[in-house]
Amino acid sequence: MELLDQMGSCSIRVIDLDDGSVRTISWDPNVPDQVFESLVESQLRAQFGVSDEAWVDLIDTANSSLVHITKDVLSNVKDSLCLCLSPKTEALAPMKTSEVFEVMFQDRSLGMTIREHNESVIVNHFKRKPDGSLSEAEISGLIQPNDVIYKVNGARTVGRSYDNVVQMLQTQTRPLSIQFFRPFRREGLFAVEFRGASLNMTITTDDVNVIVKDLPMAHPNIVGYAEAHGVRIFDIIHAVDGEVINGLEYNRAISLLSRNTRPMVVEVEMLKDMVLTMRPDVCSAVKRKNNNAIVAIVRSPFMRLWDSLLKTRESILLAGPVSLKRKKRFHLLLTDHERLLFVNKDTNLLEDEIMCSQIVTVSSRSKYQELTISTSKNDYVLIDNFIGPVIWVRAILPFTCTQGILKVASSRRFLVSKKRYFILRGNRLTGYKKESMIHQVGAKSSTISLEDAKIDISDPRNLTFIITTPEFNQAGKKLILTATSSREFNKWTTALQALKTASPTTAA
Secondary structure (H helix, E strand, C coil), rough: CCHHHHHCCEEEEEEEEECCCEEEECCCCCCCCHHHHHHHHHHHHHCCCCCCCEEEEEEEECEEEEEEECCCHHHHHCCCCEEEEEEECCCCCCCCCHEEEEECCCCCCCCCCEEEEEEEEEEEEEECCCCCCHHHHHHHCCCCCCCEEECCEECCCCCCCHHHHHHHHHHCCCCCEEEECCCCCCEEEEEEECCCCCCEEEEEEECEEEEEEEECCCCCCCCHHHHCCCCCCEEEEEEEEEECCCCHHHHHHHHHHHCCCEEEEEEECCCCCCCCCCCCCCHHHHHCCHHHHHHHHHHHHHHHHHHHCCCCCCCCEEEEEEEECCCEEEEHHHHHCCCCEEEECCCCCCCEEEEEEEEEEEEEEHHHCEEEEEEEECCCEEECCCCCCCHHHHHHHHHCEEEEEEEEEECCCCCEEEEEEEEECCCEEEEEECCHHHCCCCCCCCEEEEECCCCEEHHHHHHHEEEECHHHHCCCCCCCEEEECCHHHHHHHHHHHHCCCCCEEEEE
């Protein structure tokens, strides 16, 4: 007991990923184990102003891993940890209390229109009074378009339907209290704590940001501190020791980075969001939708294991263990050069490669942990019990074109439907007579724009959907397409529904 008294309280340094500032979290070594986690979490929430809408995680900057908040673990931490926040809901909600601001309305008309966005209700634009004068919302000087409505007279809007929030705003109660918040983009942030004199990092500017220009080696064949700790060329300099770099503040960034203060915390923002890696602690990051924790894990030195397999300036977006036909075991790697690499799990040698542009279908069967990747030549049925087939599908889909055979209903009553090979690129749908024609220069094809198209998926039983464009409407026509299987139907309808981006707007 005397030894514990001499030790006094224990503490850790915690870096705020929002701005790179550092705070100290302390605890008494005599605190009971069963209340330790809640005690530390309450301190983190209080010191960093974390709201009840966010999960709180800690990342070890030394080895880029999630840290369990227990007395044994934190007592042995030697380096600074990063505070990492993630949302508890799919809807937009403030992660920090400092993001919330309140406006009191006295007039009957609020003077703003609203719309639905990401399961939340946001400000669309201001609406002036009939005499042309500024409305109460605009006069406040606090509200901006795209601000999220968080509370109305103290009642949360998070999780409520759009119509329900509209009713809340239409109350005649005055004064009316509305709390707003402005979302802060936190995805892709990554912190490095420099302790030595040299940063081994130079910076420059692009059109909009201060970015990392070069990562000089510390000694011949020995990477410098910045690169060894996860910094990459073209990363955006986000903050230095609590000072946020806004846009093209090159001279300010030079001044901050030239200071002799050590340790110095430098934050970067990646141009491409990383997704996952094969580290076990990624599971909790995925469950909590903690994108910054995932970023830190992917940027860890462990990922350099496969550097020899990558092309110049190629990075790994997603990596995980899979088995092919339950026999051969691979590390499956997805890179930002739109390649899928099959790396032998025993030898770490590359055995196969698929270009994402060659993928015809990617689908999953979660019940059987199956990931199916189909090209025009082969079907790869992979078993994944770690990351999850659905996550793989979400990661691969943006790099593929939805394509395949669809039956086109004939305009002539007694003729059977014609089979055509279609490719969906962005919002343009192109049809070919045969699949082999898609690579022929000058091959005959028909293309329609789906930008203003209406897509009717009202006949799933017959695997049929209908596309109507303004041009078709004028001609009194419509395009009736039928999929060859339920799997193909689901693939096409998912891709087509993703094109629907319109949302309603309402005046408040």
